[in-house]
Amino acid sequence: xADNRDHWASRIGFILAAAGSAVGLGNLWKFPxxxxxxxxxxxxxxxxxxxxxIGLPIMMAExxxxxxxxxxxxxxxxxLGNRGWGxxxxxxxxxxxxxxxxxSVIAGWSILSFWQCINWSISGYxxxxxxxxxxxxADAPSQILLSLTFLVATAFIVWRGVSKGIEKAAxxxxxxxxxxxxxxxxxxxxxxxxxxxFEFLFRPNFxxxxxxxxxxxxxxxxxxxxxxxxxxxTYGSYMRKSESIVRSAGTVVFLDxxxxxxxxxxxxxxxxxxxxxxxxISASAIGMLFMTLPRLFYTELSGxxxxxxxxxILVAFAALTSTISLxxxxxxxxxxxxxxxxxxxxxxxxxIVIFCSIYSALSLGAVGxxxxxxxxxxxxxxxxxxxxxxxxxxLPLGGLFTTIFVGWFVSRKLALEQLRMVDKTGRPxxxxxxxxxxxxxxxxxxxxxxxxxxxxxxxxx
Ligand code: PHE
Numbered sequence: 001x002a003d004n005r006d007h008w009a010s011r012i013g014f015i016l017a018a019a020g021s022a023v024g025l026g027n028l029w030k031f032p033x034x035x036x037x038x039x040x041x042x043x044x045x046x047x048x049x050x051x052x053x054i055g056l057p058i059m060m061a062e063x064x065x066x067x068x069x070x071x072x073x074x075x076x077x078x079x080l081g082n083r084g085w086g087x088x089x090x091x092x093x094x095x096x097x098x099x100x101x102x103x104s105v106i107a108g109w110s111i112l113s114f115w116q117c118i119n120w121s122i123s124g125y126x127x128x129x130x131x132x133x134x135x136x137x138a139d140a141p142s143q144i145l146l147s148l149t150f151l152v153a154t155a156f157i158v159w160r161g162v163s164k165g166i167e168k169a170a171x172x173x174x175x176x177x178x179x180x181x182x183x184x185x186x187x188x189x190x191x192x193x194x195x196x197x198f199e200f201l202f203r204p205n206f207x208x209x210x211x212x213x214x215x216x217x218x219x220x221x222x223x224x225x226x227x228x229x230x231x232x233x234t235y236g237s238y239m240r241k242s243e244s245i246v247r248s249a250g251t252v253v254f255l256d257x258x259x260x261x262x263x264x265x266x267x268x269x270x271x272x273x274x275x276x277x278x279x280x281i282s283a284s285a286i287g288m289l290f291m292t293l294p295r296l297f298y299t300e301l302s303g304x305x306x307x308x309x310x311x312x313i314l315v316a317f318a319a320l321t322s323t324i325s326l327x328x329x330x331x332x333x334x335x336x337x338x339x340x341x342x343x344x345x346x347x348x349x350x351x352i353v354i355f356c357s358i359y360s361a362l363s364l365g366a367v368g369x370x371x372x373x374x375x376x377x378x379x380x381x382x383x384x385x386x387x388x389x390x391x392x393x394x395l396p397l398g399g400l401f402t403t404i405f406v407g408w409f410v411s412r413k414l415a416l417e418q419l420r421m422v423d424k425t426g427r428p429x430x431x432x433x434x435x436x437x438x439x440x441x442x443x444x445x446x447x448x449x450x451x452x453x454x455x456x457x458x459x460x461x
Contacts, residue, residue: 006162007238014239015251016170020321021231022256026224028315029289031260032267040200042209047217051257054446055221057438059232059249061406064418066236072332073230081409088401092230095394096329101356102386107319108146109290110312117308125298133291138365147357154323155350158331162238166324173317180314184266193272197265215453223391228399231325234332245419274300392454400447407440
């Protein structure tokens with residue numbers, strides 16, 4: 001089976017696809033928001049430490065499992081462990097459904113914002129009436145149609161397969177994304193708020209870091225790096241033996257981190273450049289990206305006519321390469337485990353996801369019961385509940401199982417063979433031993449700390 005498995009056609013294929021998965025709404029929507037609320041500087045520093053000492057080792061561990069077995073998560077865990085471990089892979093598939101079920105709805109908003117910006121750019125800006133965004137959220141047909149559009153685009157790419165679909169899409173979308181981002185960063189460098197942005201982001205003041213910020217940073221590291229649900233195992237399984245796991249993982253983590261920081265630079269500089277704006281940023285994450293920014297593009301910036309539409313293409317492309325990876329985890333499970341063909345696996349899994357996403361789409365005011373019920377305190381409605389479930393529980397738990405598996409059940413020899421971190425005499429390098437130490441002790445301990453914090457009531461979504 002491994003022989004006729006589709007593979008990345010080029011070395012850069014894995015890196016672009018995996019970076020595409022990692023870079024998404026987590027970078028452009030969630031990170032700027034939580035960094036803002038945790039007062040910048042010190043939080044950013046803690047987040048960077050989490051990414052480096054927990055995110056990077058786990059990413060290497062996931063890729064290693066996939067590359068070694070050349071299988072999707074369930075059979076991969078079964079091969080290296082035993083049948084029982086397969087449930088970790090299955091748990092990842094379930095997490096895929098949960099995340100796709102709400103992520104596609106938020107991703108759909110970027111299509112609307114893009115469309116709105118195009119209209120404003122062509123016919124002039126018209127301030128939306130008070131409460132317009134709320135009305136849009138509660139409009140069932142728009143919500144369903146937009147998320148459906150997003151899911152169909154995702155399915156179309158996954159349907160085409162690994163090298164002809166996912167890799168091709170990533171090779172086109174990611175460079176466009178980098179280019180738009182670079183253009184926007186260069187633009188804002190000349191805005192008056194740039195100094196304040198750098199100070200906010202890079203001058204740590206630990207007395208301003210809320211105590212919960214440390215744990216929040218760790219929780220977000222999982223989400224933003226697409227760890228804990230088998231994405232990197234799946235993508236790693238399409239990697240050829242000749243490629244370096246360490247270099248690939250390092251590049252993906254670097255790209256994800258730098259893009260999250262640049263997203264903050266762009267958004268904050270615009271906000272800081274408008275007097276009084278800082279105080280009126282709404283408390284909601286959704287508000288900053290989809291409500292405050294579009295208005296600022298057109299009322300406060302020179303060149304907003306171009307920046308506006310470009311910015312929302314950026315958001316849409318980033319989200320698309322993430323939803324592709326989420327769907328691929330599910331599809332590869334149907335192919336490997338249920339012996340389905342790629343096309344029927346894609347259709348079946350997309351139908352199930354559409355079914356879930358309709359509930360999320362209707363939970364923003366359209367249907368009272370779906371919008372109001374609360375399982376987790378303070379998280380009303382299907383969409384918020386799913387987000388909470390995935391970010392606070394499922395990804396950290398999946399990550400914990402993965403570190404325990406690779407740290408304690410996969411042999412040192414096998415890990416070394418895959419990571420190839422040896423010196424000239426063939427002995428494991430210092431960094432290999434360091435990686436193993438982090439995977440065995442530091443990462444599980446930190447995740448357990450997060451889970452305990454969640455149990456005690458801290459929310460990471
Ligand atoms: N990493 C993606 C983002 O930052 C979200 C994601 C999570 C994708 C888990 C796949 C798996 O938006």
